[in-house]
Amino acid sequence: MNECLEIAVQESMPAWHKFAFTLTRDQTNAKDLVSEALLKILENQRDKAEELACENRLLSYVHRAIYFMAIDDSSRYGMKYMQYADRWSDYDNAFDFERDRKSTRLNSSHVSESRMPS
Numbered sequence: 001m002n003e004c005l006e007i008a009v010q011e012s013m014p015a016w017h018k019f020a021f022t023l024t025r026d027q028t029n030a031k032d033l034v035s036e037a038l039l040k041i042l043e044n045q046r047d048k049a050e051e052l053a054c055e056n057r058l059l060s061y062v063h064r065a066i067y068f069m070a071i072d073d074s075s076r077y078g079m080k081y082m083q084y085a086d087r088w089s090d091y092d093n094a095f096d097f098e099r100d101r102k103s104t105r106l107n108s109s110h111v112s113e114s115r116m117p118s
Helices: 003-024 027-044 046-054 058-070 076-085
Strands: none
Touching: 003 027, 003 046, 003 058, 027 046, 027 058, 046 058
């Protein structure tokens, strides 16, 4: 693991675990979710992860991956945002999505805590 990536993972791990716990409400599931998200990123997007780590942008990238992995396909959140799960690796900023004509996509103008799964 390159130095930037190793430091970023060590520093961000508590935040990722806390975020995953808020999604799963279970410590074991939260740890599994973080591990699985990191494994998938490191297996499939290592170069991107190293680049983001050196630019101090890995935290939000992994947060988004954790969120998409936590969403159940059959949930209302899963159905609404599944299109982003297919494209999550194309974005560097967790809240930098373009609006569509129907204005229903996730973007910085209407992200609120009440919209997050509890």
